[in-house]
Amino acid sequence: MYTQALNEKAPSRDANAPPEDAKMLARFQAVVDAEDKIEPNDWMPPSYRRTLQRQISQHAHSEVIGMQPEGNWLTRAPSLKRKATLLAKIQDEAGHGLYLYSAAETLGMSREEYYEQLLSGRAKYSSIFNYPTLTWADMGVIGWLVDGAAIMNQIPLCRCSYGPYARAMIRICKEESFHQRQGYEIMVTLSRGSPAQKAMAQEALNRFWWPVLMMFGPSDKESMHSADSTKWKIKRFSNDELRQKFIDATIPQGQHLGLTFPDPNLKFNDATGHWDYGEIDWSEFRRVLAGDGPCNRQRMKARQAAEANGAWVREAARAHAEKRRQRSAAAKIAAE
Numbered sequence: 001m002y003t004q005a006l007n008e009k010a011p012s013r014d015a016n017a018p019p020e021d022a023k024m025l026a027r028f029q030a031v032v033d034a035e036d037k038i039e040p041n042d043w044m045p046p047s048y049r050r051t052l053q054r055q056i057s058q059h060a061h062s063e064v065i066g067m068q069p070e071g072n073w074l075t076r077a078p079s080l081k082r083k084a085t086l087l088a089k090i091q092d093e094a095g096h097g098l099y100l101y102s103a104a105e106t107l108g109m110s111r112e113e114y115y116e117q118l119l120s121g122r123a124k125y126s127s128i129f130n131y132p133t134l135t136w137a138d139m140g141v142i143g144w145l146v147d148g149a150a151i152m153n154q155i156p157l158c159r160c161s162y163g164p165y166a167r168a169m170i171r172i173c174k175e176e177s178f179h180q181r182q183g184y185e186i187m188v189t190l191s192r193g194s195p196a197q198k199a200m201a202q203e204a205l206n207r208f209w210w211p212v213l214m215m216f217g218p219s220d221k222e223s224m225h226s227a228d229s230t231k232w233k234i235k236r237f238s239n240d241e242l243r244q245k246f247i248d249a250t251i252p253q254g255q256h257l258g259l260t261f262p263d264p265n266l267k268f269n270d271a272t273g274h275w276d277y278g279e280i281d282w283s284e285f286r287r288v289l290a291g292d293g294p295c296n297r298q299r300m301k302a303r304q305a306a307e308a309n310g311a312w313v314r315e316a317a318r319a320h321a322e323k324r325r326q327r328s329a330a331a332k333i334a335a336e
């Protein structure tokens with residue numbers, strides 16, 4: 001996981017910034033239009049840079065915070081095989097965070113600055129990770145649906161105009177595909193299991209379905225800030241288009257499991273060839289984003305504690321690097 005269209009205000013232009021050079025801007029747009037990549041040292045409009053700094057870092061934060069709901073079940077996985085698989089999946093998410101922080105750093109802001117934005121609550125992360133994981137079936141549903149939604153969102157990002165982001169996404173998407181399959185396989189096992197196991201799978205689907213649909217961000221009617229992202233080829237599909245693609249792909253998978261979706265308005269529309277679905281509760285989405293979801297405080301507290309508990313490791317690494325630097329400087333002097 002996961003980038004999320006959060007419908008925040010596009011970063012405003014610096015009041016004192018020099019007017020963008022029209023020639024540079026035209027050259028930049030020509031590269032983008034030709035589907036070539038913008039690289040870190042290329043000229044880019046300041047608003048393009050800020051948009052990507054925000055999007056990539058929030059994506060990285062989501063990967064890292066996203067380890068918590070699944071970490072909750074590591075010690076209670078039902079078998080050694082399940083535990084090893086879940087552990088590998090969660091470690092992948094840590095890796096995704098690291099690639100993405102590296103990509104975000106190429107835009108001229110340090111990792112520490114991005115961390116600070118997360119830890120101080122100024123930066124957002126995907127709303128889905130503020131929901132609790134109450135049963136083992138939630139591990140199935142998260143892989144199947146949350147990673148599934150992430151893939152839908154992230155495949156188009158492999159063609160993003162910013163080179164380091166696009167390249168990071170290629171590897172991330174391959175791993176997300178494994179995550180989705182491991183989740184679906186848990187769901188297959190549970191839904192073919194005892195009545196209690198099937199009920200547990202159904203109950204997890206009931207709880208996660210609507211929050212997962214919210215992962216794609218506000219509806220296009222309310223999403224006012226995607227024009228620039230589209231022109232810059234950061235965003236290729238609208239929130240509603242991605243949500244519809246996800247629903248169309250997911251319903252048959254749920255039917256294969258013999259599960260039902262908690263939406264009485266879900267109906268295949270012969271005229272459009274798509275599934276129609278009910279109204280999303282956007283007030284819940286806004287509440288969770290604003291910090292008032294079931295687990296927001298718990299997630300931030302755990303992240304802040306991890307940062308504080310890791311302080312001595314960073315300190316030791318710095319001291320070690322300094323010692324090595326001094327040693328090699330001394331060796332250099334002795335050799336002269």
Ligand SMILES: [Fe+2]
Pocket residue numbers: 001002063092093096172176
């Ligand atoms: Fe991920």
Ligand SMILES: [Fe+2]
Pocket residue numbers: 001093147150175176179
């Ligand atoms: Fe994942």
